[in-house]
Structure formats: structure tokens, C-alpha cells
Amino acid sequence: MLTAVTAVVAALSACGKGDDAPPAGEAPPHGYVEGAEEMAEAQSRLIVADRESGAVRVLDLLTERVTEIGKADGVHAVHGDGRYGYLTTVDESVHVVDGGSWMVDHGDHVHYYRAEARDIGPVQGKGLTGAHSDPAAAVLSFADGTTTVLDRARLDKGTVAVTGTFPRAVAVPYREHVLASVADPGHERGGGVEILARDGKPVAAIPEPCPSPAGEAVTRRGVVFGCADGALLVTEQDGVFRGEKIHYPGAVGEDERATEFGYRPGSDTLAARAGGKAVWSLDVSHKNWSRQETGPVVAAAAVGSGGPLLALTADGVLHGYQRNTGAETARVPLLPAEVAGGAPAPAIRVDNTRAYLNNPATGEIHEIDYNDSLRRARTLTVPGKASYVVETGR
């Protein structure tokens, strides 16, 4: 027996180096999230930021419980990737918070998880324009034309770990790569889309140009980039990435083109403001645009799958339009005009069953049943102001 013990010690010291030898204590399982629970249904939450106080709160839409999770002084924008909120702050860095609810899509079914919402910490970068995640990477795009990649596994454990920063204007993780519009350092916009490895190394380029890219969306049918002449849809099959342009129906000026898409995650239809008085609707499956006259418009979002096109006009009325006919199917006054037309602008967030519209002047958030003539299902309230809102758990 003594021989055996000695031998084991010798074996460990001889073979331990460079090996994936387990540490002395029990390491937490890979990918394990402390306290995370799998749930039967979507764990919808809203990350709500108060511009005045900087308070960041998470509103659980199932329990209506509000959790204070941190402070982001001078917050003046928020982006979300379905789990994390990325708050642009006064020092022009980004403050990351974990909404604590997320969804894992397995194609034929999905899994829903819930954990404690929590504060994570800052990431350097000026003027966040977009944030998207896949299981390995969270990719942040900045207005100065840089892209920052965060290690998603480390983020899930509560740590900000930058694995790459490179000069690209609009970037989205997709199929184990990063799709990014090409921009020269210091320039905001480029002229095309490249396929990069997650560390930023170029892999391939999409031949179809995308002049002056701005705005991006991830759909089940591929990634959409907004271009001066239309939308570039990038898809992947058997390791090959392809680009296809969906041209605007006619000449569209710089001030009328889509630069920011609002949509239900998973939807194949996207919405974007078309200048000040109309909304674009892009059907990614049928590859066409349609333009909806709305009057002075503040925010727009698409439900897709036969659901309405949603638009908030400056008079505080939420409108529902049927995409194919352009007919207005419902209208509901929800916000005072001075709030709807003021700053910060309210936002429409859409999930599989409801849409949410915040009142930035109060702590109110309206929950809208878009399948039932824009019925106001609930009005939820957080302390302070609901200046900025993103949804998690979807």
C-alpha cells in the first residue's frame, strides 16, 4: 500500500505540468452559473436605467419585483443582447450589468434560465452603437469605429475579459465567427462586410458591397446590415458565408435610410425609422422592403410572423399596421406628447407575446398585447425614471 501511495505522488509530479490536471479543490463545472435555474418558461425581465440618478434596476415581469443592481452615472444610452445590459455612461465607457435571465436556443426547442441580476463592471469604449452575444463572445461596436470582443464564459462568471479590440465599425457574432463592416481606423463607416475569427483575424470578405454600413440585426435567416443602398443579408451554410443585397425599392437619401432596426428576437421582419415621418419594414424571408407612412415617428419595431408593425408617433400614440396592406389596425394613446417627442426618446421592446414601451418622464412601463389590438395589458412602475429599457430572458 505504501508503494502505491509513493508511486501516485511520483506520477503526479512527473506528469502534472502542462496537463489539464484537476486542481486540489473541486472546481466549479464548466459553464456553471452560480444559482442559475432552468425554468419552464421565458423569464422576461427589463433592465431599466434612470438618466437622472444613474440607478440601474431590474424589473422581473413575472413577479413584478424590482431589484436595484447598481449605478451608472450619467447613463445616456443602453443596449442589450438578451441577457446583459450595456449602459453608455458619462465618462464614455460602457457599464455592463447582468439581467440574470436568458434563453438558450436548441433549434427544435429552447431552454430558459434564471439567476440573480447583478452588476458586472465597466468596459472601455466610446459611443456604443450595438451589442450582440453568442455562447462564446459578446461583441460591442463603438461609434469611433472600433469593436471590442468580451469572453462570454468569463462574463457569465461576472468578469469583464476583453479578448480582442479591432477596427471594425459594426460587428455581430455569428456561426462561431464575427461579421463586421470594414472601417479604416478613426473612420466610423466602411464599405463592406468581412468574416473574422473571434480574435479579429480576417477569414473572408463578402464580395457584395455595403456602402456606409449602419444598423444591424440578427435573424434566424442570417445577419442583416443596413447599407446606403439597402440591406446586406449574410448567411452561412457548410462553412461558407454569402451576402445578398436587398435593395431599397427606389433611390433613398441618407436621411431616409434605415440605420437602426427594431424587432422581436427571432423575427424575420425588421422595422426602422425612414426619416422623420415614415417607417421601413424589411421582410428578410421574402427579401423586400415596404414603407409605411406614419407621421412624425419616434420609435418603431416589428413583431413579424403576421404580427403588426409598431410605431410610436410624436403625439404619444402607439400605432399598429398590417404590413402587407399598410392598413392601420389599432392605435392607442399611451404617452403625453411632450414625453413622446422629448429626450430621451421612448423605446419599443418586443418579445414573443408582449411589447414594452417606457415613459422616460416617469417610472412607468406599458405592457402591450400586440395580438389584441394593442391592448394595454399592464402598466408596471419602477422607482425613479424609466429613461432607458432593454429586455432580457428572450
Next chain:
Amino acid sequence: MIRRAAKLFAFATAVLLAVGACSGAGHERSAIVVTTNILGDITRAVVGDQAEVTVLMKPNADPHSFGVSARQAADLERAGLVVYNGLGLEEGVLRHVRAAEGAGVPVLAVGDGVHPLRYTVDGAEGQPDPHFWTDPRRVRDAVDAISKHVVDHVDGVAPEVIRRNADRYRAELDGLDASMRERFGRIPPQRRKLVTNHHVFGYFAKRFGFEVIGAVIPSGTTLASPSASDLKSLADAVRAAGVPAIFADSSQPDRLARVLADQAGLRIAVIPLFSESLSEPGRGAGTYLEMMRANTEAIAGGLSAG
């Protein structure tokens, strides 16, 4: 006692060899590592006290996304046999199973031997359905494969004991299958329908003559302030099926039932089932057999009511 002494001797020799080789290939391979807790329970029934069985997936976990610790990964590479589903179920640990295979560990993909069904739903068409355990006869096939691999690959087990254990467990499975057929046979055929948001009952349905009707179960935010349109898909499915119960994972089953009654005029029971994981012991599905009996009672009871 003699066996134990021999084991110790073999261990000492093997470790000494390992010092020279650094590969670990020489030591005794007597441990069995199983990925999911359902397969783990079945494997334990076959192995009995003949070898140590380690299960990586905890009770109430999700087989698709559970992970392993560094220590468990190391155990995998030193195992005498790794048992896993293999039909695309254990995404989180598959690379560790592959690594173990690469290191020379025998691995058994149980799903390969159970004549898997193929999905027909959009998006997963043609992919094998990994949830074969909902059919006890396929679990019988699994027992055949597990016992054969244990006898062939795991050091220090008595083959006759493994075979005896496997025979006994197969008899239990036969009894389970017979009792399920008997129990479901009493449900009128037109009521053998599972309106459900579970996606694991394809094998079950084929074995016992059920129809699975996939349904969208209104979620928590919907139930907070529902309208008839929220319930339309589910209510239509229930009406068309003409069943008195639905089988759903819902965080608020009672509220869902009440809302269905209020908004759609449907009086039905909302009944939970065990699907992809055993429970903690004593919580209704501590073992595979317990899980199947619990589901059988829940389904038969639910569909016979009213």
C-alpha cells in the same frame, strides 16, 4: 476479500507503470462514468456493486447544457468505460467524451443501439431524437448494450453478476412496459393525446399509441394579464383534441387552468411530467422506473378524468 487484494495489487502496479508512460493507459480501468442521470440510474442497476459508477449530471439538471468540472473531465479520461446518450443530447460534455475516446477510453453511445427515431419538425428534420428513454423497450436495448460493454471493458467485474443484474432489470422493464400498456389501454383511444410543451415524448407516443400535440403554453407575462387571443392556440388544440388534461411545464399551473376556464371556457387539468432528468431521491422520480411510473399515473389519471 481476495478480489479486493488483487485489485490493490493491480493498482500499485498500474501506477508504477504510469510513471514511466505518463499516459495513464496502464492503470486499472474499473470506473464507469455516465453523462446523464437517467442513463446513470440504468447503468447502476446493471453494474450493481461491481464497479464505481459516477454520474456527471446532477438531479433536476438539463442534459443539453450541463457542464463538467476539471476533476470530472480528468475522471472521464481515466475511466474504464464512458456511457453517454450520443444522439446530440449532451452538448456540454461531448468534447470531454471525445477527448476520453481519443485517450483510449472505451465509450458507449447508447443511442446508437436503440433504433432512434428521426425528428420530422422543421429545423431539426432528419436529426435523431435523443429522448429514447420514454419507451421502456428501447431502454431494454440500452441495457443489452450497457451490460455487454461493462463486461467487455471494465476491469474487475464478474461477468455473471453483470448478466444477472441485467436480466433482473430487463424483467423490471418488461413489467413496467406491461403495466404502462395495461394502464393506457383503459384510456379510450380517442383520448390518447398529449397536449404538451414537452418535446421528449416521441418514443413514448409511438410505443403506446399516443398522439403528441405540441402546444404553446402561455408564459408568465401572458398569464399576468391574459386575453382570449393569448390562449387561442392552446384552447384550439385542447378543443380539437377533446382531452380533459394538458401536460405542461408551467410555473403557475393553477393560474393557467383558471385563465383557460375564465377566458376560453375550458375546464381542464394542467399536469406536470418528468421529462429529461430524474429528481432528487424521494421527489417522485429518483430512479428511471419511478419516473416512468409517476408519468404513467399522471397521464393515465389526467386523461381518464372527466
